[in-house]
Amino acid sequence: MESVMSGVMESVNQRTQMVGQNRLELLLFRLSGEQIYGINVFKVKEVLQCPKLTNMPGSSSVVRGVAHIRGGTIPILDLSLATGNPPIENLAERFVIITEYNIRVQGFLVHGVERIINMNWEDIQPPPKGTGHEHYLTAVTKYNDQLVEIIDVEKILAEVSPLDDDISEDLVTEEITKRASEVEVLITDDSKIARKQICKTLERIGFKVVQFNDGKEAHDHLLSLIDQGIKPSDKYPIVISDIEMPEMDGYTLTAEIRNNPQLQDLYVVLHTSLSGVFNKAMVQKVGANDFLAKFQPDMLGQLVIDRLTSLGIDLPPSEGEA
Structure with missing residues (x-):
């Protein structure tokens, strides 16, 4: 876990060496089962053991609660539930990936965090069509002969907390x-x-x-x-x-x-x-x-x-x- 944390918290200057080289870093994690998922490290602020959650009445069932982290209140979304899978259990043993998307900070509850890998975007492919499995995916790739699925986080966030897309x-x-x-x-x-x-x-x-x-x-x-x-x-x-x-x-x-x-x-x-x-x-x-x-x-x-x-x-x- 320490290597994951140190990787996540690397300086922005180091990561920007990949800019223009069609490369990215993926943080790999699991939800339920053996399937591996990925999220771009650029969107990750930190990874931590799941903190104590406070229920949010009236919120989506995908939101398992809010966490009080570093002086802020952050909604924690169950990525397993959000993608149509069973809810994550034994929260005290699980992890939260704190991310920033669309000028919002939120945490994603996951079963376990694996490692950070360096990839070429050429090796990241659109999800296969017609499988019914691409609904929540933007892309797939392979790592150590295992399929890595990259979740369409923007779709999940739009379903849980729709953005106002009207214009003045x-x-x-x-x-x-x-x-x-x-x-x-x-x-x-x-x-x-x-x-x-x-x-x-x-x-x-x-x-x-x-x-x-x-x-x-x-x-x-x-x-x-x-x-x-x-x-x-x-x-x-x-x-x-x-x-x-x-x-x-x-x-x-x-x-x-x-x-x-x-x-x-x-x-x-x-x-x-x-x-x-x-x-x-x-x-x-x-x-x-x-x-x-x-x-x-x-x-x-x-x-x-x-x-x-x-x-x-x-x-x-x-x-x-x-």
């Missing part, structure tokens, strides 16, 4: 909607729920959205446009990419775009639930134009509108800025 009415004017309808925005995200949230926000304003599941799909699409004689930056004034994605992450997608003379003028925004760790300097390191923490509908909508305004596409500001 003053962002959606008739003039903006009319002009936005002529604009296509490319988005890529491996989480189905995240794609749905982004699409809802942008389509509510009036934008057309072209979506992909991972960086490789998006990159292949951009290259196919070049083959057709279409300049990608003319088609897409803005590309919005998640960071964590199987096969090709958002950092590597950004680096590939910047290294290709026919793509390098694309405007790339990294849009991610890794809100607690990343900053402008790290975004600039891989050449992204901007960074936005998930999920803030008004900020996302305003960012796209501001981008089009800066290009001279005559979109008026929202009423709040007039």
Whole structure:
């Protein structure tokens, strides 16, 4: 357990050496049974023995209670229950993984924590289709000939505590909607729920959205446009990419775009639930134009509108800025 703890608490500077190299660290854990699951270490703040939990009346059954940790009150979610499996028992012997997603801190109750492994995103694959098992997964990989399943945490959090994905009415004017309808925005995200949230926000304003599941799909699409004689930056004034994605992450997608003379003028925004760790300097390191923490509908909508305004596409500001 000490090696896990020391790995989790490594300095951010050490971990950022992987930035742009299509690599990640996974913290491996178990729920019930022998299946191994993984979560990106970047989202982990600490791992600890399950503390005393206080019941939260009226909360989802997935929330086993709240824990008082380092002066804060943190909801503790049973990841086994959340994925349709039996609840975790003997809590005093179990572990909690404290994470930050979408500007929220929460703990995930797990049966046991295994180790931290260093992986290539190329070795992380989308979940197999048609098995009925991919419902709560964003990806799978192999470690020591064992299948590792990477849970779609954003889907679980959206079910337990739905995010407000409505946008302010003053962002959606008739003039903006009319002009936005002529604009296509490319988005890529491996989480189905995240794609749905982004699409809802942008389509509510009036934008057309072209979506992909991972960086490789998006990159292949951009290259196919070049083959057709279409300049990608003319088609897409803005590309919005998640960071964590199987096969090709958002950092590597950004680096590939910047290294290709026919793509390098694309405007790339990294849009991610890794809100607690990343900053402008790290975004600039891989050449992204901007960074936005998930999920803030008004900020996302305003960012796209501001981008089009800066290009001279005559979109008026929202009423709040007039």
